[in-house]
Structure formats: C-alpha cells, structure tokens
Amino acid sequence: MKIGRKRAQTRQGKDLSRCALCFFLWLLVAPVFATESGLVDTTSSRFAKLRTVGLDEARWTRGFWANRFGLCRKQMVPSMARLMEGTNYSQFFRNFEITAGLAEGKSRGATFNDGDFYKFLEGASAVLAVTNDLALREKLDDIITVLAKAQETNGYLDTWVQLHQRAGDTNVVPFKNPEDFEMYNLGHLMTAACVHYRATGETNLLAIACKAADFLCETFKDPTPEFAENLICPSHYMGIVELYRMTHDAHYLDLAKKLFSMRDLVIDGGDDNQDRIPFEQQDEAEGHAVRANYLYAGAADLFLETGDANLWQSLAEIWTNVVTKKMYITGGCGALYDGASPDGSKEQKHITRVHQSYGRNFQLPNTTAYSETCANIGNVLWNWRMFLATGDAKFMDVVELALYNSVLSGGAVDGTNFFYTNPLRVTDPLPAHLRWSRQRVPFVSSFCCPPNLVRTIAESANYAYAKSADSIFVNLYGGSSLQTRLPGGDEIKLSQETDYPWNGRVRIKIEACGKSEFALKLRIPNWTSGATVRINDSLAENSPRPGSYFENRRAWKAGDFVDLDLPMPARLMEANPLVEEDLNQVAVQRGPMVYCLESPDLSPGVKISDVLIPAEMHLVTRYDRRLLDGIVVLEGKALARPAADWNGTLYRESQPEKFKSINVRFIPYCVWQNRGPSEMSVWLPRAN
Ligand SMILES: [Zn+2]
Numbered sequence: 001m002k003i004g005r006k007r008a009q010t011r012q013g014k015d016l017s018r019c020a021l022c023f024f025l026w027l028l029v030a031p032v033f034a035t036e037s038g039l040v041d042t043t044s045s046r047f048a049k050l051r052t053v054g055l056d057e058a059r060w061t062r063g064f065w066a067n068r069f070g071l072c073r074k075q076m077v078p079s080m081a082r083l084m085e086g087t088n089y090s091q092f093f094r095n096f097e098i099t100a101g102l103a104e105g106k107s108r109g110a111t112f113n114d115g116d117f118y119k120f121l122e123g124a125s126a127v128l129a130v131t132n133d134l135a136l137r138e139k140l141d142d143i144i145t146v147l148a149k150a151q152e153t154n155g156y157l158d159t160w161v162q163l164h165q166r167a168g169d170t171n172v173v174p175f176k177n178p179e180d181f182e183m184y185n186l187g188h189l190m191t192a193a194c195v196h197y198r199a200t201g202e203t204n205l206l207a208i209a210c211k212a213a214d215f216l217c218e219t220f221k222d223p224t225p226e227f228a229e230n231l232i233c234p235s236h237y238m239g240i241v242e243l244y245r246m247t248h249d250a251h252y253l254d255l256a257k258k259l260f261s262m263r264d265l266v267i268d269g270g271d272d273n274q275d276r277i278p279f280e281q282q283d284e285a286e287g288h289a290v291r292a293n294y295l296y297a298g299a300a301d302l303f304l305e306t307g308d309a310n311l312w313q314s315l316a317e318i319w320t321n322v323v324t325k326k327m328y329i330t331g332g333c334g335a336l337y338d339g340a341s342p343d344g345s346k347e348q349k350h351i352t353r354v355h356q357s358y359g360r361n362f363q364l365p366n367t368t369a370y371s372e373t374c375a376n377i378g379n380v381l382w383n384w385r386m387f388l389a390t391g392d393a394k395f396m397d398v399v400e401l402a403l404y405n406s407v408l409s410g411g412a413v414d415g416t417n418f419f420y421t422n423p424l425r426v427t428d429p430l431p432a433h434l435r436w437s438r439q440r441v442p443f444v445s446s447f448c449c450p451p452n453l454v455r456t457i458a459e460s461a462n463y464a465y466a467k468s469a470d471s472i473f474v475n476l477y478g479g480s481s482l483q484t485r486l487p488g489g490d491e492i493k494l495s496q497e498t499d500y501p502w503n504g505r506v507r508i509k510i511e512a513c514g515k516s517e518f519a520l521k522l523r524i525p526n527w528t529s530g531a532t533v534r535i536n537d538s539l540a541e542n543s544p545r546p547g548s549y550f551e552n553r554r555a556w557k558a559g560d561f562v563d564l565d566l567p568m569p570a571r572l573m574e575a576n577p578l579v580e581e582d583l584n585q586v587a588v589q590r591g592p593m594v595y596c597l598e599s600p601d602l603s604p605g606v607k608i609s610d611v612l613i614p615a616e617m618h619l620v621t622r623y624d625r626r627l628l629d630g631i632v633v634l635e636g637k638a639l640a641r642p643a644a645d646w647n648g649t650l651y652r653e654s655q656p657e658k659f660k661s662i663n664v665r666f667i668p669y670c671v672w673q674n675r676g677p678s679e680m681s682v683w684l685p686r687a688n
Pocket of ligand 1: 372373374375447448449450452
C-alpha cells in the first residue's frame with residue numbers, strides 16, 4: 001500500500017481500546033492542551049523559567065525562514081514521503097506494512113529506520129500544525145492506522161526485531177542487542193506522537209506511543225546491567241518526558257528517571273555511549289556526539305521536571321566544555337570519525353573506541369570534521385532546553401549559530417539532497433579517504449540526518465518566541481507573526497518584519513494586546529555591538545548589551561512598534577591558538593552566518609589551499625538575488641601564492657613566494673556545495 005492511498009479506518013475509539021486507564025482519564029482534559037503547547041511543553045514544568053508558544057502560534061511569514069519552511073512544505077516533506085514509502089534505498093514504511101500483515105516481504109534497512117520514519121512523521125505533523133492541509137492529515141492518519149496494526153498487543157513496536165523474529169531468527173530478542181536501537185526508535189515515536197497531537201488534536205498516534213511507554217514501564221520494572229546496555233542514542237529521555245508532560249501520568253516521569261539512573265548499571269562502559277562514569281561525575285563532552293547531545297537534552301528535560309541540582313551541575317560544566325573547547329565555529333559538534341577516548345589518559349584501561357565523536361579539547365580538524373547534522377540538531381535540542389530552564393541568552397546564541405550554519409548546511413537548496421557530515425574544508429584531492437560522501441546525496445545508508453533536518457525546519461518557528469508570566473521573548477529574528485496568550489490571560493498578537501539574517505534591522509509591531517503591562521524581551525546576539533532599540537521612534541534609554549535580552553516593559557497598545565538595529569559588519573574571526581588546525585588562520589562571519597570560500601568563486605587555476613587573507617581585508621556586502629536562491633555575498637581582494645607541485649613531497653625548504661592579488665567572493669557556509677563538486681574552506685591562512 002502506498003502512503004496515503006486509503007483513508008484511515010482507525011479512529012480514536014478503536015485506538016484507545018488498547019490503552020491504559022490513565023490515558024482514558026487524560027482524554028477528558030486533553031482538548032485543553034491541544035493547541036497551546038509547543039515542541040517542549042513546559043507549562044507545568046516546575047523548574048522551567050519559560051514556556052514555549054503553541055505549534056501554530058508562531059509562523060514564518062516572509063524572508064529567509066519563510067522560504068525554508070516553504071521548501072520544507074512543498075518539497076522536503078512530499079519527496080521524503082515518497083522515499084519513505086519503500087524504495088530501492090530502504091523500506092521504512094514498507095517494514096511497518098509487512099509487520100502489520102498488510103504486505104508481503106521481509107525486513108530491509110537499518111535497525112534505526114523506524115526512528116527515522118517517526119522523525120519524518122513529526123516533521124510532517126509540524127507542517128500540518130501551520131498549514132492544516134487536509135490531504136496531508138489524511139495521509140498521516142493512514143500511516144498511523146498501519147503503525148497501530150504493526151504494534152504488538154503488549155505495546156512493543158520495532159519492525160526490525162519483529163520481522164526478524166517472525167523469520168525465525170532466534171538470536172533476535174527485544175532489548176537484547178543495543179545495536180537494534182529500540183530505545184532510539186521508541187523515543188522518536190513518543191516525540192512524534194506529542195507533536196502530532198498538538199498539531200491535530202487527534203490521539204491516534206499518541207495512543208500507540210502511550211502503549212509503547214506502558215510496555216517499557218513493565219519491561220524495565222527490574223533494572224539489570226543487560227537492559228542498561230540498550231540506553232544508547234537516547235532520544236527516549238526527551239520522548240518519555242514529553243509524554244509525561246502531555247499526559248501528566250507520573251509513571252512516565254518515573255520511567256524516564258529510572259532509565260536514566262539505570263545507566264549506572266552498565267558494566268565496562270565507555271565514552272562512546274557516555275557510560276564510562278556516572279553522569280553526575282561527567283564534566284566534559286565525550287564520545288558519539290549525537291548520543292551525547294541527545295543525552296544532554298534528555299538530562300535537561302529531566303532537570304526541568306525534577307530540579308535535580310546534580311544533573312544541572314554536570315550539564316553546566318559539559319556545556320562550558322563544549323562551547324569553549326569542543327564546538328566548531330559553525331556550532332557543529334563531533335570532531336572525529338573514529339578515535340579513542342579518553343585519548344592520552346594515564347589510566348589506559350579506561351580508554352575505549354569511539355566513533356562519530358567529540359575529540360580532545362581543542363581538537364577540531366576541518367577536512368575530517370564529522371559534525372554530523374544530527375549532532376548539530378542535538379546541540380539545538382539541548383540548548384533550547386537549557387534556555388527554557390534559565391531564560392539565559394547564551395543558550396539561544398548557540399541555537400541560532402547551529403541553526404544557520406551546521407544544521408542548514410545538512411540539506412541542499414533543492415530540499416532533496418543531504419549531507420551526513422558537515423566538514424569545514426574540502427580539497428581536491430582529499431588528504432584522507434573518508435567513508436561519507438563529500439557531496440550531498442538523496443540517500444545515505446545511515447538516514448538519520450535527512451528526516452531530522454526536515455522536522456527541525458518544519459518546527460523552526462517554535463524556537464523564535466517564548467514567554468513567561470508577563471513577558472514575550474523574541475529569540476530568533478525573521479519575518480513572522482505571533483498570536484499567543486500570556487499565562488496571566490491577555491492575548492497578544494505581534495508581527496515581525498525584517499530581512500534578517502541579511503541585515504540586522506528588525507521591526508516588531510504590536511497588532512493586538514490587553515490592557516496589562518508586559519515586557520517585550522529582545523535577544524541581543526553575542527556577535528553584535530552598538531545595537532539600538534527605538535520604541536515608537538524614540539530611542540530606548542538603556543543600551544542593549546550583547547549576549548542578553550533587552551527588556552521593554554510597558555502597557556503596550558495596538559499599533560506600537562519597536563525598531564531593533566543589530567549592526568552586522570563582516571568580521572574576520574580567529575580561533576584559540578590551542579586549536580592547531582586553525583592556527584594563524586581566519587574565518588569570515590557576518591551576523592549569525594559563518595561564511596566560506598568555495599572554488600566556483602575563485603579564478604580558474606587558483607586552488608583553495610593557495611589563498612591567503614590579508615589581515616586588513618575589506619569586504620563589500622552585496623545581496624545577490626539570483627545566486628543560491630538569494631544570499632548576501634562578501635567580496636574583496638585576497639592573495640594567492642603560485643601553484644606548486646607537492647606530489648610525493650611532504651616537506652621542502654621554505655621558499656620566498658610572490659603573491660598575486662585576486663578577487664574572492666565568500667558565500668554563507670550553509671549553502672556551499674550547491675553548484676557541483678567543489679573545494680571549500682571556512683578557515684584560510686592569514687597573510688600577515
Ligand atoms: Zn544523523
């Protein structure tokens with residue numbers, strides 16, 4: 001069966017007949033929560049300073065993000081739906097149909113493909129929240145009907161395991177092999193179910209997720225070290241805690257807490273899964289960067305509910321370690337394809353193999369950077385939760401940095417080709433053979449990133465605003481509208497007009513509001529200086545401070561407007577000298593955008609490795625509406641050294657070289673490699 005061919009047969013009654021009593025009770029109050037909740041619903045989270053806005057309350061209306069949301073709606077979701085019907089690449093949805101007994105065949109694809117399919121479902125649901133597209137809604141209902149049929153009566157659902165068991169493979173047993181990624185898959189099911197419910201008010205997917213969570217409650221009643229091995233790539237902490245927020249069923253919070261503490265039972269753990277030492281003793285980011293960032297996001301979710309000070313202490317220390325020693329200038333995470341950790345430790349018996357992993361402090365190679373799109377999305381998920389706990393702008397600075405650079409770089413401007421890794425430098429030839437493509441492709445065997453990118457773009461408007469009892473936080477700038485209600489009761493409508501990120505002028509207009517005073521809090525990014533705020537054309541008294549929220553509190557009235565000006569000159573950046581790979585090099589950044597130099601923008605015959613940047617380089621800003629769907633390019637004069645033949649030569653005596661002046665054009669890093677195979681570098685040597 002093709003996705004969406006048949007109208008859904010199953011509706012609430014049939015779905016719910018298999019659910020726990022608490023689910024029935026929850027349904028009585030469910031409509032109250034349907035539309036006012038965002039991706040992460042902190043309405044009742046005791047240790048959250050902020051609440052999110054509803055999935056349909058914040059919308060992109062015009063400009064950079066509206067264009068990307070439009071691409072997501074018109075191209076990314078439909079093309080991924082086709083791919084996930086079950087193609088030559090892999091089966092995805094077909095695995096569910098076979099498990100449900102609706103199609104013939106056997107399991108095909110990676111063990112984590114169920115989770116990737118749920119991410120797609122989540123992204124499509126988030127689009128639905130804004131567009132209310134009936135055809136898409138019916139398509140999702142059809143899919144969910146099949147998922148319900150595929151689920152075992154006890155709540156277990158994992159097509160790879162179920163189909164291999166049915167095929168007679170006696171080695172396949174639920175939660176026996178961590179590489180089956182059952183927790184990862186079910187975690188994404190739960191998150192997708194919460195988003196789907198909040199988008200549609202329908203409980204069909206939520207019923208499946210609750211049944212699966214009930215299965216986990218029963219299965220993990222008595223923790224064992226063997227069970228604890230299954231807690232890898234932990235999307236499940238985020239998923240289970242969100243399910244708790246959704247249903248207010250305390251069993252789910254208990255389950256999340258139990259699974260988190262169960263990590264300590266792992267015998268001979270390692271850094272790859274962050275279980276060498278207990279979480280509360282960890283103060284550095286180690287191991288597989290997707291698994292790490294998902295774990296940190298999950299721990300932050302637990303903190304939001306429990307206020308556990310030990311969790312927060314580790315999270316705060318790990319965060320400082322990441323942003324001061326282990327994160328790329330693009331917000332990317334994970335320096336290594338493969339390595340050992342803790343590398344160079346005195347305690348050699350502690351050293352284990354890691355892959356797709358954070359490296360040592362200041363170990364940030366550019367050509368071999370892993371910087372997996374999922375790890376960079378994980379960085380967003382983690383920092384978003386840290387922000388909700390604190391209201392601190394430093395976490396939103398990271399969200400913005402990662403979104404504009406190492407997250408968006410994961411997809412092509414056509415919406416159908418994807419990177420798995422996001423290197424900061426590519427040369428021809430490469431100095432090493434690397435297992436993942438240096439060009440975006442429609443499919444990679446590890447298909448975790450593409451649907452993750454789809455859901456992130458689909459949900460991006462939800463990060464743009466947040467609220468507290470008497471404040472609206474404007475976190476991200478972009479043409480948008482917000483219609484929400486403050487917890488105190490007043491409804492507020494505002495609009496945002498801007499060409500951000502191409503310039504830093506933003507106008508926010510109050511379209512409607514109540515009579516009560518409230519604060520409009522504007523994020524002043526850490527990269528700007530000299531920002532100004534005008535309210536109804538009058539300069540605000542205080543000067544905005546970069547890296548903080550600028551508060552404008554008053555009794556607003558409809559028609560009031562605020563003009564924010566964030567100067568964003570092109571800047572030459574340098575790295576801490578302990579980052580060997582960036583020593584004596586500079587990168588170009590303008591506003592939130594990191595730029596790069598790509599070979600199509602160089603004269604013929606000039607290679608990326610020949611280009612040097614003068615310290616006083618003057619860069620001219622120009623908007624080119626025809627290039628790469630419209631971008632601001634930065635143009636200037638650089639230097640090029642004569643081409644040299646290094647073939648077969650590792651070292652030679654340094655030779656005086658005569659540089660020639662060349663014209664260069666920098667483009668935003670997130671849109672590189674959209675003009676065919678190319679060389680590219682973010683960091684370039686400084687000429688003096
Ligand atoms: Zn991935």
